Amino acid sequence: MAGNRYIVLLKDQHKSSIKNVEKEFSVSVTSSEMLSRDKKSFNIIDAQNAVLYKNLGIVVADDMDEEQLTISVADTASPVIYFEKERDFFPADENLLIQELKTGIDQLKSKVLELETFIQNKPIPQHPVVEMAWGLKAIGMDATRYTGKGVDICILDTGLDTTHPDYSGKTIEGKSFIQGEDWDKDQNGHGTHCAGVACGNVRNDTGNRYGIAAESNLKIGKVLSDSGKGTTSSIIDAIDWAITKKFRIISMSLASPVGINEPPSLLFETVGKKALENNVLIIAAAGNDSNRPSLPRPVSAPANSVSIMAVAAIDSQMHIARFSNAGINAATGGNINVCAPGVDIVSTYPRKNGISNEYKVLSGTSMATPHVAGLAALYMEQFPGLNAAEIWTLLENHAKPIENLKYRDIGKGLIQTIH
Amino acid sequence: MNTYFGVLKDGIYFNKIKKNLTDTGVKILNYYPKFRIVKFQSEKEFTVADFDVFLSLEQEKEDFFAEM
Numbered sequence: 277m278a279g280n281r282y283i284v285l286l287k288d289q290h291k292s293s294i295k296n297v298e299k300e301f302s303v304s305v306t307s308s309e310m311l312s313r314d315k316k317s318f319n320i321i322d323a324q325n326a327v328l329y330k331n332l333g334i335v336v337a338d339d340m341d342e343e344q345l346t347i348s349v350a351d352t353a354s355p356v357i358y359f360e361k362e363r364d365f366f367p368a369d370e371n372l373l374i375q376e377l378k379t380g381i382d383q384l385k386s387k388v389l390e391l392e393t394f395i396q397n398k399p400i401p402q403h404p405v406v407e408m409a410w411g412l413k414a415i416g417m418d419a420t421r422y423t424g425k426g427v428d429i430c431i432l433d434t435g436l437d438t439t440h441p442d443y444s445g446k447t448i449e450g451k452s453f454i455q456g457e458d459w460d461k462d463q464n465g466h467g468t469h470c471a472g473v474a475c476g477n478v479r480n481d482t483g484n485r486y487g488i489a490a491e492s493n494l495k496i497g498k499v500l501s502d503s504g505k506g507t508t509s510s511i512i513d514a515i516d517w518a519i520t521k522k523f524r525i526i527s528m529s530l531a532s533p534v535g536i537n538e539p540p541s542l543l544f545e546t547v548g549k550k551a552l553e554n555n556v557l558i559i560a561a562a563g564n565d566s567n568r569p570s571l572p573r574p575v576s577a578p579a580n581s582v583s584i585m586a587v588a589a590i591d592s593q594m595h596i597a598r599f600s601n602a603g604i605n606a607a608t609g610g611n612i613n614v615c616a617p618g619v620d621i622v623s624t625y626p627r628k629n630g631i632s633n634e635y636k637v638l639s640g641t642s643m644a645t646p647h648v649a650g651l652a653a654l655y656m657e658q659f660p661g662l663n664a665a666e667i668w669t670l671l672e673n674h675a676k677p678i679e680n681l682k683y684r685d686i687g688k689g690l691i692q693t694i695h
Numbered sequence: 696m697n698t699y700f701g702v703l704k705d706g707i708y709f710n711k712i713k714k715n716l717t718d719t720g721v722k723i724l725n726y727y728p729k730f731r732i733v734k735f736q737s738e739k740e741f742t743v744a745d746f747d748v749f750l751s752l753e754q755e756k757e758d759f760f761a762e763m
């Protein structure tokens with residue numbers, strides 16, 4: 277349609293009246309009786325051609341001379357008695373839709389204005405004033421304000437060097453389950469390293485941050501001897517102690533290898549289940565028996581129990597660690613639940629043999645496990661109403677898959693802070 | 696000497712089976728009420744089939760290692 281279309285009402289349809297219309301408006305009028313499937317009105321009507329609808333007594337044409345139409349209506353000699361421009365009609369709900377869209381646009385304008393005001397006036401973000409270890413950045417520690425304040429994390433390991441400057445002045449509770457060895461000494465170093473990742477803060481030399489839940493309450497259970505070896509008894513006794521003490525998180529960077537298709541221990545399954553019922557989350561290392569790219573070894577005990585969270589290790593390139601075990605025995609349980617940084621991890625270390633360095637870089641699923649324990653403490657501070665099982669679910673649900681890595685190797689993915 | 700951990704079956708109470716266990720010649724070392732686990736020692740080799748009160752029976756393992 278070129279422009280406006282006009283509906284013109286005639287007082288009669290005599291041949292002379294039609295001719296008058298044709299003459300007055302310089303159009304050729306076709307009767308609607310001539311219309312057919314091949315000759316439709318919309319193909320005919322334009323500024324030079326009109327259609328007369330016989331049953332209605334109206335003529336329809338495009339771009340008619342409106343001034344002439346007004347004169348014709350006033351002229352009683354003219355067959356034209358009324359005219360109007362064609363109108364657009366919408367169903368009632370379409371009109372409503374348009375009205376809603378108009379309202380929506382107004383609301384959107386208001387929201388855009390609100391956002392603009394917020395952006396212009398927002399406070400300076402709390403960027404970390406210290407550098408932090410790659411593992412902390414990888415789990416989003418630079419974007420959280422939580423510190424695990426008040427949450428009890430129990431590290432079951434080789435003990436803790438309580439003379440380390442980073443632990444001085446802290447109230448640390450502990451117990452040894454290894455005969456003749458104290459919990460507050462760590463001849464091995466492994467326990468001091470793991471404790472630092474979960475509950476440490478910043479290095480006293482460079483100021484770089486290496487620990488996650490800096491304001492959590494550190495609890496130590498010595499279940500591994502100074503040579504780094506432990507028994508079922510020491511571990512069960514320590515878990516029993518930790519549950520009695522109502523510690524919220526137990527971190528176990530220890531493992532006993534299992535064979536292909538070996539079912540998980542019902543003993544540890546029972547212990548893990550009871551811990552969850554008592555609102556205690558047990559997190560354990562998946563084990564370091566693999567030598568990739570060869571087929572990885574299955575998740576070790578006790579992490580292979582479904583009631584104990586199994587942690588795999590990745591490196592800073594987001595590759596699975598060469599040594600990290602995998603969910604090979606999936607049919608009987610023994611899946612990986614999540615992964616965490618576990619290669620080239622810096623943390624506290626006892627001063628030994630005259631070496632004055634108080635920090636050391638270590639690798640293992642042992643180092644990945646306290647990352648999860650520390651983050652669990654942050655979640656517990658952030659969501660104080662959630663129980664241990666719900667924190668487990670949250671850890672899994674907020675973990676991010678890593679491109680090209682399999683569920684078998686990293687479970688739900690790399691753990692992340694929530695902000 | 697072997698050390699075992701037995702997980703009690705549902706409906707079995709430690710106080711009621713303690714004497715029977717001792718009578719079989721085992722030495723009870725500990726009972727963990729939270730877990731319903733009995734720790735005992737014996738010269739004999741046992742499997743879970745030797746007892747009708749345990750859901751599972753596992754021998755003490757001494758190969759838990761720090762994973763680094």
